[in-house]
Amino acid sequence: MFKLEPRNEQSLFFVYFSPFISVIMSIFAGAVMFMVLGENPVEAMKIIFINPLKSLFGLSELMVKATPLIIIAIGLSLGFKAGVWNIGAEGQYTIGALCSGSLALALYPISGFWVLPLVLIAGIIGGSIWAAIPALLKTKFNTHEILVSLMLTYVAILLLSVMVHGPLRDPDGFNFPESRLFHYSALLPILIEGTRAHIGTIFALIIVFGAYVIMGKHVIGYQIRVSGESSKALSFSGYSKKTIIWICFLTSGALAGIAGAIDITGPVGQLVPSIPVGYGFTGIIVAFLGRLNPVGILFSGILLALTYIGGEAAQIKMSLPSAITGVFQGMLLFFLLATDVLVNYKIKLKRFFK
Amino acid sequence: MSFNLKLNNISKAYASLMANNSISIELSEGKIHALLGENGAGKSTLVKIIYGILKADSGIMEINGIEFSPRNPSSARSNGIGMVFQHFSLFPNLSVLENIMLGIDYGITKSELNKRIKKVSAEYGLYVDSDRLLGTLSVGEKQRVEIIRCLLQDPKLIIMDEPTSVLSPQEIKSLFLILRQLASEGRSILYISHKLEEIKLLCSEATILKDGIVVSRCDPRKETVETLAKMMIGKSLVKTRKNTTRSDKKIINISNLSYVNSDSHGCSLKNISFEIRENEIFGIAGIAGNGQKELVDLLSGEISLRKSNKIIYLGKDLHNVDINERRKLGIAVIPEERMGHSAIPNFTLSENSILTGLWSDRFIKNGFIDEEECVSFAKEIIEKFDVKTLGEFKKASSLSGGNLQKFVVGRELLQKPNLLIADQPTWGVDAGSAEMIHRLLIEHSYTSSGILVVSQDIDELIKITSRIAVLSNGQLSESYNTEDVTSEILGMEMGGARNS
Structure with missing residues (x-):
């Protein structure tokens, strides 16, 4: 029999290495899964995790996918540190995309250097307003933010669908539920010619750096960390939990919103009902896999982006279902949570007989 | 049998x-x-x-x-x-x-x-x-x-x-x-x-x-x-003599303070009046749950005052003055609970040193934390107050109750408050540290400041205070000179005590 015994002090080894252990365990479990499916596991792993890194195209796609994941996860990590649980980044991302897309369409066909910044700002505002709803209900009526933010996600996705099927539909689009393509003034400049890699990636790096500074050096970061440890200590230090709830929701909403805006002005280029592909939920995994640390999130965002691209490759080259991506993401989170137990506990072997 | x-x-x-x-x-x-x-x-x-x-x-x-x-x-x-x-x-x-x-x-x-x-x-x-x-x-x-x-x-x-x-x-x-x-x-x-x-x-x-x-x-x-x-x-305790100097200067004056608690398990306060003078340690005795927490929170600013409540500190009405503005005015508070109220177990001592200093431009410059200043402040507390720890980068949870309390008391004393409010200052603290905390409080009372000590421990109050009142069921008794008081009198005043 095994027994969990509390440790006297947190194990620093597991704080830093449990993300790596969970990645290795996911790869092993994935290999077993491929064997059961009758595929060569080494070949499959190569296709999913190695090949995308070997071509410029693969790397540029990695940047395209990692950018929104990192931006969303950075926003969520602030709240998770503070004990404020925004689970609705997917909805805020969707509304951000809807608002910036609507503005891009409204300004069509005006051209000018100021169009793109305005369009991106619309995304920020849209995302924060959507996040303000759970924050308002939480601070005024003490509703549970997990439920409210999660359910608003479905409202957001349906709202996008209504708009794209109705007022925002391209009049020349043969009745397809799509908007017209945005004007080039509303599109993000491309970073690497011939690929979809765009300057949004640079925004993501700036946001990572900003979060690192705020969380590590600024008094707001300190407050957020205090809030996550104890609400009583927070009010003792002179700040109210309500302020922290607002800060966290508005920031994570704004970041999810700009992620949505970046995606539609970058790789997508128009409004379609299928914009929300789960980045908001995957962002939760990215945040935790990155230990809620901005630099950690940078790397975990790249890893999770790899599961998207690898999953697509597996679908094309090995004709496996695209659910592979979700399976890997689920396993990562599962193994991470499992190994995280060992941060505070150790396993002891208990004998049957004495 | x-x-x-x-x-x-x-x-x-x-x-x-x-x-x-x-x-x-x-x-x-x-x-x-x-x-x-x-x-x-x-x-x-x-x-x-x-x-x-x-x-x-x-x-x-x-x-x-x-x-x-x-x-x-x-x-x-x-x-x-x-x-x-x-x-x-x-x-x-x-x-x-x-x-x-x-x-x-x-x-x-x-x-x-x-x-x-x-x-x-x-x-x-x-x-x-x-x-x-x-x-x-x-x-x-x-x-x-x-x-x-x-x-x-x-x-x-x-x-x-x-x-x-x-x-x-x-x-x-x-x-x-x-x-x-x-x-x-x-x-x-x-x-x-x-x-x-x-x-x-x-x-x-x-x-x-x-x-x-x-x-x-x-x-x-x-x-x-x-x-x-x-x-x-394992060693003899050193006795500290209490401060007997008297002053007429009022540090804080509380009159008819009432508070209705919305929590059904909490305690409401009824018409509480008292004053604390310079050089004085004023003690409030009573069993926890009789309004102590509520009173301390109202004085610290963690619960905001209503218009009808009058608390005058050095001639200034504290209505609409929040906890950090009160700290700026020289009011420091040591709450009862160490873990998660006056200190954060998962934070290092250096991080804990600024928990009550976020208003001060000594530690916060343009919104950014001056880390060197935090570290040197934590070091200063550890040295001056004999906090036994492996260093300022150790987590607060690694300290014993007594050592963490010395750290908290030291942190507040180094801000040189004119009014120090301490709730159960030696609760769960070893005898050696308790003795030291008593000595520090008495020494601080010589520095033209007033101190309020709220405690369940009657012996502690008799030892360090100059006047004592009893808080029972949300009501404060008249105050006694500590020389004239016996534990029987205080016990009688606690008679109407409420369950916690």
């Missing part, structure tokens, strides 16, 4: 720490045996082993010569061992009868149990109405419920863990009567405490623990408080 429990070389280690190191004790019939020691000396670990909550790493226990190794508390109970815990395990929303029913190992009907409760109550003078909701009882009454529950098992040995820490002087007296009666019937009592006066009064044998080792055995009746203290701490 003969009973004899022998502990032979009991040892128990937590990781590298020896909580109990080869402890041997013999408890015999009809004796009240004191287990004496500071916090962390190993008392709780030892009684948990006897009561079957923990298992010893080595050593043997024997009851009447037969080996005894309880697997769990219920097997300890079936061997005649009962325990009354310091923290009651009772449910406030159930009746007394239902609470007792939950703790009984054998099947019994309600009416039969009720009869037995009545019988035990009458026998020992443990009066309590078995139909009342437990939440409406006073602390003393709750303890009676625990004792009744324990007695219904007809134990041969009763373990009492710090039973007087929450009782008023009158309640302590009646508890002692009951304990003596139980001993005279031939039951053994293992009495755990760090209050030396009580042990001298009650116990005929004592085992003194320090750092997990038996350092001494004695008959406490033949010792003085000073010699007992020396055995317990």
Whole structure:
């Protein structure tokens, strides 16, 4: 029999290495899964995790996918540190995309250097307003933010669908539920010619750096960390939990919103009902896999982006279902949570007989 | 009924720490045996082993010569061992009868149990109405419920863990009567405490623990408080003289402070008025849960004041002045709870050093934290206040209660407050650190500031304050000069105390 015994002090080894252990365990479990499916596991792993890194195209796609994941996860990590649980980044991302897309369409066909910044700002505002709803209900009526933010996600996705099927539909689009393509003034400049890699990636790096500074050096970061440890200590230090709830929701909403805006002005280029592909939920995994640390999130965002691209490759080259991506993401989170137990506990072997 | 429990070389280690190191004790019939020691000396670990909550790493226990190794508390109970815990395990929303029913190992009907409760109550003078909701009882009454529950098992040995820490002087007296009666019937009592006066009064044998080792055995009746203290701490305590200078300058004046608590388990405050003068330590006695927390929160600013409330600090009305603005004005607060209120266990000492300094441009420059300044401030606290730690980058949770409290007290004192409010400043703190904190508070009272100490520990208040009032059921008594006050008077004032 095994027994969990509390440790006297947190194990620093597991704080830093449990993300790596969970990645290795996911790869092993994935290999077993491929064997059961009758595929060569080494070949499959190569296709999913190695090949995308070997071509410029693969790397540029990695940047395209990692950018929104990192931006969303950075926003969520602030709240998770503070004990404020925004689970609705997917909805805020969707509304951000809807608002910036609507503005891009409204300004069509005006051209000018100021169009793109305005369009991106619309995304920020849209995302924060959507996040303000759970924050308002939480601070005024003490509703549970997990439920409210999660359910608003479905409202957001349906709202996008209504708009794209109705007022925002391209009049020349043969009745397809799509908007017209945005004007080039509303599109993000491309970073690497011939690929979809765009300057949004640079925004993501700036946001990572900003979060690192705020969380590590600024008094707001300190407050957020205090809030996550104890609400009583927070009010003792002179700040109210309500302020922290607002800060966290508005920031994570704004970041999810700009992620949505970046995606539609970058790789997508128009409004379609299928914009929300789960980045908001995957962002939760990215945040935790990155230990809620901005630099950690940078790397975990790249890893999770790899599961998207690898999953697509597996679908094309090995004709496996695209659910592979979700399976890997689920396993990562599962193994991470499992190994995280060992941060505070150790396993002891208990004998049957004495 | 003969009973004899022998502990032979009991040892128990937590990781590298020896909580109990080869402890041997013999408890015999009809004796009240004191287990004496500071916090962390190993008392709780030892009684948990006897009561079957923990298992010893080595050593043997024997009851009447037969080996005894309880697997769990219920097997300890079936061997005649009962325990009354310091923290009651009772449910406030159930009746007394239902609470007792939950703790009984054998099947019994309600009416039969009720009869037995009545019988035990009458026998020992443990009066309590078995139909009342437990939440409406006073602390003393709750303890009676625990004792009744324990007695219904007809134990041969009763373990009492710090039973007087929450009782008023009158309640302590009646508890002692009951304990003596139980001993005279031939039951053994293992009495755990760090209050030396009580042990001298009650116990005929004592085992003194320090750092997990038996350092001494004695008959406490033949010792003085000073010699007992020396055995317990390992050195003599230095007495500090209290400040007797008087000043007429008012630091803070509170008049007709009322507060309606929206929490049904909380306490409301009614018309509280008092003032604290310069160079004075003003004490508020009373049992926790009688409005202490609410009063301290209103003074600190954690609860905001209503318009009708008047608190004047150095001529300034504190209405609409929040906690950090009050700190700016020179009011510092040490709340009762260390872990998660005055300090954050998962933060380093350096991070904890600025928890109450976020308003100050010494630590925060343009919104950014000056890390060097935090570290040097933490170092300063550690050095000046003799905080035993491996360094300012250690987590607060790694410190003992006494050392963390010294850190917290030091942090506030270094801000040189004109008014210091300390709630239970030595609660759960070892005697050496408590002595140091008392000395620091008294020294601070010489620096033209006022101090408010809220405490359950009457001895502490008599030792360091110049005036005392009692907070009971949300109302504050008149204030007494400490020289004129006795623990009987204070006990009377606590009479109307409310349950916590």
